[in-house]
Amino acid sequence: MSLLTLDNVTIRFGGLTAVDTLNLGVKQGEILALIGPNGAGKSTVFNLITGIYKPTEGAISFDGKPLSGITTHKIADMGITRTFQTIRLFSELSVLDNVKIGAHSRGKAGLFQSFMRLPSMKREETELEEKSIKALEFLDLAAKREEMAKNLSYGEQRRLEIARALVSKPKILLLDEPAAGMNPQEKVVLMEMIRRIRDTGITIFLVEHDMKLVMNISERIAVLDYGKKIAEGTPLEVRSNKAVIEAYLGSGQFKSRIRR
C-alpha cells in the first residue's frame, strides 16, 4: 500500500502540459527519487502534491485520504513537508526561529494564550525550543542557532530548510534538489543525513539532478520526460533502461558518466 499515490495526474498551463497522466506511488519508508531533464515537470509534481497547484485532471491521495481541495497549510498539517529548489528561508529571522516556525502545525497556542502567557503556553514554548534544538543538532546546525538565516553559507541554508521541514515530524519529506549548489564533501554529508532521516521512519521523496547522489541513495527511481513518466524501477533498472538512455541521458558521454 502506497503512502502517497498520484493517480493519472495531469496539469496544463494554457497549451503546455507540464505533467501528463502521471501514475506514481511512494511506499512507506522508502527513498524515491524523481529525475528528468530540465523542464520535465519535476518541481511541478511537488507543487501539485503540496497543493500550490491544483491538478487539471487526476487525483492525489495521501495515507488513503484524497488531497483534492485541501489547502497547502492543511496538507502540511497532515504530514507532508518540503524544501524548495530555490531556498525559501525566513531570512531576517534567527536560525532557531526558522525551525520553531517549522513546527507551527504541531503547536496549539492561540491569540488568547499569547496575551495571557499562561503556564500551558510557557510549557509548549519550552518543549518547542527543545524540539527545535534537537532538529538543529540532527542537521549539525545547533551552534548557529542565534545567527540570522541569511548569514548562513549556502550548504547550511539548505540544511536549515531540511531542519525546518523535519521539526514537525512529517510522514513524508519532499526534497527539491537538496544538493544543488553544494560541494562534493557537503553532498556526501547530505547523503548520510538523508539516510539518517529515513531511518527515523520518515519517507523520502526527492527531485535531484546529481546522478551520483541519486544512484547512491535511492531505492527506486522514476524518470520524467516532458511531463510523462518514461521509466520506474531500481537504480540498476533505470540505468539500463533504453528509453531513459535515449530521452534523458542522450549522448554517450553522459551514459559513461553514469555507468562509472
Add this chain to the structure above:
Amino acid sequence: MKKLLSNWITQALLFLIVLGLTAYVSQIINNITPPYVLTICLFIGINLIMALGLNLITGVTGQLSIGHAAFMSIGAYASAIATVNYHIPFLLGIFIGGLIASLVAIIIGFPTLRLTGDYLAIATLGFAEIVRVVFTNLKITNGAVGFLGIEGATTFPIVMTIAVLTIFAMVWLENSRNGRAMLAIREDEVASSAVGINTTLYKIQAFAIGSFCAGVGGALFAHTTTFIQPTDFGFLKSVDILSIVVLGGLGSIPGTIIGAIVLTAAPEVLRPLSNYRMMVYGILLIVIMIFRPYGLMGGVNLRQAVRRAIMWPKKKQTGRGE
C-alpha cells in the same frame, strides 16, 4: 508545572505593578507639566498606540496598509456616538471604538488581504477614501459639519496606561506562536503555508489587532479634541502614522516608540521656525532615511545588543587569560 504557575503569578503581579506605576507617575506628570507640553505628550501616546497597531500589520506581518486613518476614524466616531448618543462610560466607549474598527477590518480583510504589496496598498487607500466619504454623508456623524460636543475625557494617565498596555501586548504577541507565524508571512508566504501556517488567518488576525489599536487611538483622539470631522482622518493622517513606523524601523517596537516621540514632537519643537517649519520637518525625514535607511532602530536586535554590552567586559577578561 507548579514552578511555571508561580512564575506566571509573579509575572502577572509585576505587570500589574508596572501598569499601576505608569498610571501613578503619569498622574504626577499630569499635575506638574504645563498644559501645552502635556497636550504634545498626550498626542505622542495616541500616535504611539496607533503606530504600534500599524507596525503589527506592516512591520511584522509585512502587509503594506496606507489606510490606517480609516480605522482611526471608525474608532473615533463609534466611541463618540457611544458616549454622546448612548451615554456609555468613556472607558467602555474606547473599547467599543476599538472593537468596531477591528470588526470592520475583519470584514474588509477577507477580500483585500488576498492582494499583496502595492496592490494591497492601493486597496487600503481606496477603502480609507470610502470610509471618509461615508462619514461625510451619514446623518448620525453630522456629515461634513463634524461631530460636536464630545466630552474631553481623555487624560494623560489614561493614554499612558493604554500605551504601556499596548507595548506589553505587542511584545508578548511577537514572542508567541502567532507572532512568529506573522513574521514568517512577512518573510515568505509560500514557505509559510508549506510549514502549515494558515496565511489568511494570521494576516486577518494582524489586521484586526492592528485596527483595534487604531480604533482605540481614534477614540482617545475624539475625546481629546472634543470635535471631529471626516477631514481629520484623510490620507495625510495615514501617511503620518506610516512614517512613524517606517522611520522607527519596520517591525521594531522600540523603533516605533522612538518614531512616535520624534515625529509627534518635531513639528512642535520646530514651531519657532514659523513658515519654514514643515520644510525643516520634511528635510529631517529625508536626512533620517538617508542615514538610517532601515529606520532608526531597523536591523537592531535590542535584546542581543544589550546582551553583548553586558557580555563584552567578560569576554575581554577571558581573552586576556588565554
